[in-house]
Amino acid sequence: MTTAPPSRIRLMMTGAIGNIIEYYDFALFGYLATIIGANFFPSDNPSVSIVAAFGAFAVGAIMRPVGAVIFGHIGDAMSRKAVLLLSILMMAIPTALLSILPTFAQAGVYAPVLLVVLRMVQGLSVGGEFSGSIVYVNESAAPKNKGLMTAVSTAGGLVGILLGGFVCYLTTSILGDAVMQSWGWRIPFALSVIISVTGVFLRRGLSDSYHPPIEETEFPVLRLWRLHRGTLFAAFGSILAGTVFFYTLAVYTVTWLSEQAGLSTEASLEINTTSMLAAVFLFIGAGMLADRWGAIRVMRAGLILSILAALPIYFGMSSGNHWFDLGSEIVLFAILGLIIIPTYIALVDIFPASVRSTGLALSVNIAEGVVGGSMPAILQFTVMQTGWILVPPLAILIGSTLTLLVISTTATWRRLAAA
Numbered sequence: 001m002t003t004a005p006p007s008r009i010r011l012m013m014t015g016a017i018g019n020i021i022e023y024y025d026f027a028l029f030g031y032l033a034t035i036i037g038a039n040f041f042p043s044d045n046p047s048v049s050i051v052a053a054f055g056a057f058a059v060g061a062i063m064r065p066v067g068a069v070i071f072g073h074i075g076d077a078m079s080r081k082a083v084l085l086l087s088i089l090m091m092a093i094p095t096a097l098l099s100i101l102p103t104f105a106q107a108g109v110y111a112p113v114l115l116v117v118l119r120m121v122q123g124l125s126v127g128g129e130f131s132g133s134i135v136y137v138n139e140s141a142a143p144k145n146k147g148l149m150t151a152v153s154t155a156g157g158l159v160g161i162l163l164g165g166f167v168c169y170l171t172t173s174i175l176g177d178a179v180m181q182s183w184g185w186r187i188p189f190a191l192s193v194i195i196s197v198t199g200v201f202l203r204r205g206l207s208d209s210y211h212p213p214i215e216e217t218e219f220p221v222l223r224l225w226r227l228h229r230g231t232l233f234a235a236f237g238s239i240l241a242g243t244v245f246f247y248t249l250a251v252y253t254v255t256w257l258s259e260q261a262g263l264s265t266e267a268s269l270e271i272n273t274t275s276m277l278a279a280v281f282l283f284i285g286a287g288m289l290a291d292r293w294g295a296i297r298v299m300r301a302g303l304i305l306s307i308l309a310a311l312p313i314y315f316g317m318s319s320g321n322h323w324f325d326l327g328s329e330i331v332l333f334a335i336l337g338l339i340i341i342p343t344y345i346a347l348v349d350i351f352p353a354s355v356r357s358t359g360l361a362l363s364v365n366i367a368e369g370v371v372g373g374s375m376p377a378i379l380q381f382t383v384m385q386t387g388w389i390l391v392p393p394l395a396i397l398i399g400s401t402l403t404l405l406v407i408s409t410t411a412t413w414r415r416l417a418a419a
Contacts, residue, residue, distance in 0.1 A: 015137040016156030017199035018129045023157040027164025035185045039103040060123030067127020068361035075357025076220035081208045083132035090125030092196030094118035099190035131361040138348040139209035151287025224355040235363035237406035242340035244399030247375035260389040262320040275329035286337035295342035302338025306400040310393035
């Protein structure tokens with residue numbers, strides 16, 4: 001039985017829903033780290049429990065490149081649709097199981113072991129979800145709408161973070177700290193089932209966007225390395241700017257505003273949350289600009305703007321003026337959107353269809369896992385050692401400069417620009 005191509009609305013929701021679940025879980029682990037640490041890694045020192053909880057979270061990040069190979073193979077050798085269905089199930093089921101997982105007090109050492117196993121499964125799925133959705137959306141969308149579709153899929157991650165924060169705030173406000181510590185922390189994880197069921201329903205009736213040649217027998221990852229190694233390196237270099245920028249702005253800047261600009265933690269979180277809400281719409285606007293003016297042109301403009309603006313904007317933010325810092329973060333998110341949205345559009349085009357899922361999954365997940373995952377720690381360590389508060393914008397400047405060099409000088413990107 002054949003299925004019709006998805007409508008524009010369904011295609012947007014299909015791409016966004018998996019990223020909402022992924023980053024919803026990401027946000028829950030961050031907001032509930034103290035409670036998870038106390039329930040699964042009890043210690044006389046609360047800091048040890050928190051570190052252990054983040055260690056369990058890090059296990060998921062380590063599994064991402066493995067998931068990229070697995071899901072890349074499924075997407076290139078079997079079916080793009082299969083990637084979307086399997087990845088959302090492998091994210092949704094472990095997140096839901098966390099809501100009924102026994103704690104250390106109930107199951108002893110088995111509790112943290114089970115938690116780590118669930119995180120490993122989630123890490124595998126994350127290795128295929130974002131790249132899989134970007135590939136499917138771009139292959140299925142009309143050429144004039146690729147930017148918009150990519151932007152909605154990417155903005156789904158921001159929606160997930162905001163939703164996770166809101167649910168944690170709401171449940172804590174209603175139940176209180178004591179109940180949250182005891183059992184209330186399970187509710188946010190259980191609520192993920194609602195999003196997950198919606199995602200499976202949206203994706204199960206999709207048509208496939210790619211049908212691999214029957215005569216092709218070589219593993220996609222081997223074919224990618226043998227024939228398109230240079231393209232893979234060029235892809236990694238092009239993702240570098242957006243990865244550094246996102247983790248610096250969305251993750252580390254909250255800490256930076258508190259420690260270096262003198263704002264309270266509450267004020268820093270308020271600025272971050274408000275600017276991230278604005279970024280949902282700014283990213284969509286960036287996608288529409290890419291549809292109108294071309295992905296590479298918009299990407300190059302975003303990179304140049306980040307190189308010119310990062311240092312002076314962060315310098316101004318160091319004054320600690322609440323409204324100036326809020327406006328500055330919104331401007332930075334707007335520039336970030338001009339970089340990452342067209343990057344993902346272009347990355348789908350630089351890889352041939354036969355290795356597209358594998359190429360995009362590997363380049364994205366290596367960049368996110370190796371560079372993105374370590375950025376907050378690197379930035380904090382460098383600021384502490386040097387005492388120079390403008391390390392974050394310097395990192396953005398370096399990342400953007402390197403990516404601008406990659407898209408301006410490599411043969412892969414020159415061919416795409418000339419196409």
